[in-house]
Amino acid sequence: MHWRRVVAAVFALALVTAACSGSSSGANESGEPVTLDYWVFQSGGLAGQWLDQLVAGYQAKYPNVKINVTSYPENNYGVKLDTAIAAGKEPDLVLVFGPEQMRQGLLLPLDDMIAANHIDLSQYVPSIVQPGDEFSCNYEGHLYCLGSYAGSVQLIYNKTMFEKAGLQPPPAWPPMTPEQFVEDACKLTDKANGVWGAAASDPLAYDPWETFFSDDGKTAEFNSPEAVQQFEILASGYQRGCFPTSNVLDPWEQGRDFFSQGKLGMVITDFQDLDKVESAGIDYGSTAVPTPPEETPYWSVWTDSVGVMASTDHPQEAENFIAYLTTKGQDLRSQVTGDMPLNLQTAKDDNWTQGIPGREDGVEVLSHARTAVFVPNRWDVIGPYYDAWGYVSSGEKTAQQALDDANPAIQENLDKAWKDWNDASP
């Protein structure tokens, strides 16, 4: 009879356990307190205000959930996160860098959440939601992150200067060729009044990555005739005095400032902080980056790429947060920071363009965004490219010489990057 008592005790224990776990799960839905850890880049100013309002809005909608936001400097974020993952102390919500965490199974796929919330991805900037390069949230057909805004590289130009120079302003799409870009820049240059025709940091700021890599991303083609030609075209703009060197004017950091002061006819830079240009009264347009006629245009597009760690104890609440971020959060962000929504339909519904032609151009350009060929650790792989551009722009070497020297070194880096990528595969 003793064994019967043991079996009864086990059943009783199982029933109590089931009852407890059932009540815990039900309690979460019915309001048991939940805390989600969310790690972000350090952000102040308008982006910081938006984040505060986003968190407050979500917590008002889900009063049982508290979002615990921790900020880290951007260049330490990856190391902090990797260390936390190794220690098993990762947060629930993270900013996603590239496909590594996706292929390692560290993030939850968001496909069910997207379907449940009727989020229409066909209206999102394509390069973020389609599989591809390091900025894409899509890995092997599943979506692992979403964001609240669309940052991108575009060419913005001063329409008044174009008209004064008797030039036809470029359409938003298709883009002009690099040759046309340099020619127009030289016609817009007015050295007597301190006006530069255009600013662009280096050829890879706008040339498609496929000009420099094979279609599978495994062969460096930096000294191909097409790549050499692109170097020569931009270098000629520098040599003719139509472009400032990045020492005089860094297009990424100062491009919009100089453009707002009427000291630049065109600039290839981040399509953000447009208030600065608009409040200066500049009549501007935007177009996709210059592209050789035989290539498909490519430029970088990014978002805040928030994902849910697979280890979270509260996947439902974390997914709800991403749904809130990419719906209500987009509206809020465009109001608070002026950033362009990632969902192009939201941009229209929210009247983000406000009828400003430059913004309308920007939306049109982003509807054509595509992903590039995938190259693991691509910014580190192309280190010798920057040396080559340094030699060419300072006139120490011809484009052919510099790229002939750089290409074998880039190929070695590329082989190592692919080996590391394959070695680390799960």
Add this chain to the structure above:
Amino acid sequence: MARKGLIARKEQRAAYLFLSPWLIGLTAFWLIPIFASLVLSLTEWHLIGRNPQWVGLQNYKDMFDDRNFWLSIRVTLKFMVLSVPLYLICGLLLSLLLNLKMRGINLFRTVLFLPAVLSGVAVAVLWVALLNPDVGAVNQILHGVGISNPPRWLQSPTWAVPSVVLVGLWGIGGGAIIYLSGLQNISAQLYEAALLDGAGPWQRFRYVTLPMLTPTLLFVLLTGLIDAFQVFDIAYVLGQKGTGDSLRFYLINLWNEGFVHHEYGYASALAWFMVLAAAAIILVVFRTSGRWVYYEYDPGRA
């Protein structure tokens, strides 16, 4: 006797108690990580994903086929060859000036020492502006003295390492203060004796100051060599402006392997190689120092 032993044991316990915070810190944050990095250097580990895989000495073998390893060695050695002698000589000359007895010399000593206590990152940011090839102060001055085509400094791969040497030159005040303490330790009697023997200023420097300063020179040489292996913050900041591979110092390469490529096993092997290489160079300097370093009191020679 028993009471004496009891007191000694109590004192011993007290000593260990007071030492324990330091010993715990040394073990937890120094000895264990050092041992862990040695073990990691024999593994392949990406921090996330699979557990470390034992690969034996493979990481050390892979170094010799790695282009970036050799590149980083070249860049670091180039910096070492250019900077160490220059900083030794300039630091010595500066200390001779600071050793003069004149009004306001303490102010000069303070001002010249200031750069040595500034953050490396702040110094780098300042020098990025000064070395701007088109609008920076350095090239404006060079244009002003008739040099029509001055170097493009950090923008030119050829001039990138010399630019870092130039930036480091600004901080030689730290070395000069060490020389100064060495100079002030030289007995005045030696100079008096030399004067009585009719020695002029150059002979006093050559036969009194320089030999008596050689222990200090050895110290500054060793710290200079170690510093050359450890260039990171300045190159990291200066390299943000697209200098490509021309500033891939050893530690920059190590950082990239670990924190960019997530090759923590290989990065640990690189770290251990650096320790062994630095130790070998320092050992050679020590072994040869007997030929050129003179101590006021040398029991071996006595």
